[in-house]
Amino acid sequence: MTGSTGSALPTPTTAPGRDGLDAILARPGKALIALDFDGTLAPIVADPEQARAHPEALTALAALAPKVAAVAVITGRPAEVAVRNGGFADAPGLEHLVVLGHYGAERWDARSGEVSAPAPHPGVAAARTELPELLDRLGASQGTWIEEKGRAVAVHTRRAADPQAALDSLREPLAGLAHRHGLIVEPGRMVLELRPPGMDKGVALTGFAREIGAGSVLFAGDDLGDLPAYSAVDKLRADGTPGLLVCSGSAEVTELRERADLVVDGPEGVVRLLGTLAARLG
């Protein structure tokens, strides 16, 4: 499913994907370009605090944004963290950017510079309190650590000697903890996040596409938390809105590759695609 890269626009490998790209090219002013952050716009690193947008990302986004209906970042990160690590605040050309954080529960608008969000779920505080003792009791692998996310709490294993084994050993106990406090577990790349139910990137993407009256949608992601957005694009397509599913390819996650219309080479490939699309839209 890998499309060609370089200065020519790659050709999606599926018919719906080709229709999606054709629709974006035919009526760019109706196109929504929606992008995940970590692993898609920002290369994966061991310390999430150090994750930054690819050096060419802002240039590509700023070139594309004025030519399409909207550009949105849809991320599991708190919105303000994605804005900070992405360098999105006050970025020239991105005056209308929207960042939907916490899988869409939070929203930052570049126009106002403000974040709107619902009241915190009480289960998050309760789970947070129990989590360190639970990890101790389980003898969690060295390198396992807790990320405080405000509206959620996440357990990372990327720094463990065997990250996948460390992650797998925590799945059941963390599912139990989440369940006791009315939360869900969001699995990701060497991370298990305990977060409130009721929102996902698919709901977020569909809502924003409706809000702006999108006539076509491009969504790019790399991780399991992006699958609901893939399903949302499938549904939009079934309902008559063309869409293009882009996978920011990695060796860690294969599920998106199988459903994507176009697989590119990680954030480098995503940024190249965005830049090429902007150039093509002239």
Ligand SMILES: O=P(O)(O)OC[C@H]1O[C@H](O[C@H]2O[C@H](CO)[C@@H](O)[C@H](O)[C@H]2O)[C@H](O)[C@@H](O)[C@@H]1O
């Ligand atoms: O929805 P996303 O924008 O993809 O955010 C998902 C999670 O991203 C972060 O974790 C991931 O990136 C880290 C930095 O590269 C990496 O160390 C970690 O292994 C990845 O899972 C973030 O820390 C999580 O809170 C986000 O939910």
